[in-house]
Amino acid sequence: MEFDTMFGQKKRFAIKNTVAIRGEGSVYRTGVMAGILGLSLMVWAASTADAKESAWDGIPSEKAPKLATEGLTEQDHPNLDKVFLKPGVNLAAYGKVMLAPMDTAIERRFDEVLLSVRERDHAFEYMTKQLEEAFGPAMVKEAGPGVLKLAITFTDYVPNRSFHAEKASGGGTVDRVYAVGRAAFQATLTDSQTGQVVAVIADADMGLPFPDNINSYTIYGDADRFSRRWAKQIAKLVMSDASS
Structure with a gap:
């Protein structure tokens, strides 16, 4: 060209x-x-x-499931609100307990603050530690003959002192929320091999009102106190003949 x-x-x-x-x-x-x-x-x-879950994310409000008490008989207990046992079952005959992953089912009103991921994780870790101490060598990691599976769900958990608390109504966050602490749980004990429910436990507690509550300015004072007590009571219930 x-x-x-x-x-x-x-x-x-x-x-x-x-x-x-x-x-x-x-x-x-x-x-x-x-x-x-x-x-x-x-x-x-x-x-x-x-x-990914942030430490300050709020746990979604969720209604607690109904207690699975079919085939169980309610027992009087001096400290725990609800104790249901399978007739003829001696919990102490098992001798060992394995802990299932814990869960939450906490319902909040629109004007309440949600439980944060940070607070939930503390509840799980602290309760696990207390149960391990209460059961001692009877706490095992795997299912097997003579092993009960303990599944715990926190149905309420209010720290005394919350940071970056998210309102249930979605109205943003509130810093430094002080409150009377409270907590509640329900637990199911099943035969780790058959999956048969042999016991159901539930309890709830609340701290003293202001200004008498010495835990008012702690983070988890009231809730931790309840967890320590519950761990000991659950261990005592399981390791002794509760049916007698």
């Missing part, structure tokens, strides 16, 4: 390497697409990280 030059001369110009030019364009487009894909992955990873 001929073109006029700047001085009126004709000069032949051959177009070459058209395939190479197209190839370079493909490489460019591929690079752009790879960049976009990489950026998308980075955004996705960031959003996934943001979606």
Whole structure:
């Protein structure tokens, strides 16, 4: 192909390497697409990280399940609110207990603050520690003959002192909420091999009112006190012949 030059001369110009030019364009487009894909992955990873549970996230309000007491007989207990046992079953005959992962089912009114992830984790860890101390060597890790499975659900938990408390109504957070602590739980004991429910336990407690409550300015004073007591009571109930 001929073109006029700047001085009126004709000069032949051959177009070459058209395939190479197209190839370079493909490489460019591929690079752009790879960049976009990489950026998308980075955004996705960031959003996934943001979606992870924060220590201050509120636990969604949830109604506590009905106690599974079918086939069980209610027993009088001097301290625990509810104790149901399967007739003819001696809990002490098992001799060992394994702890199932704990759960929460805590219902809040619209004007109450939600339990935070940080507070829930403390409730689980503290109760686990107290149960391990109360049961001692009778606490095992795996199911087997003579092993009861203990599943605990906290149905209420109010620290004395909450930080960044999220309102149940979704109206934002409130710093430094002080309150009378309270807590409640329900527990199910099952035969770890058959899955048969042999006992159901439930209790609830609340701290002293202001200004007599010495735990008012602690974080978990009241709730921790209840957990310590419950762990000892559960261990005593399980390790002794509760049916007698």
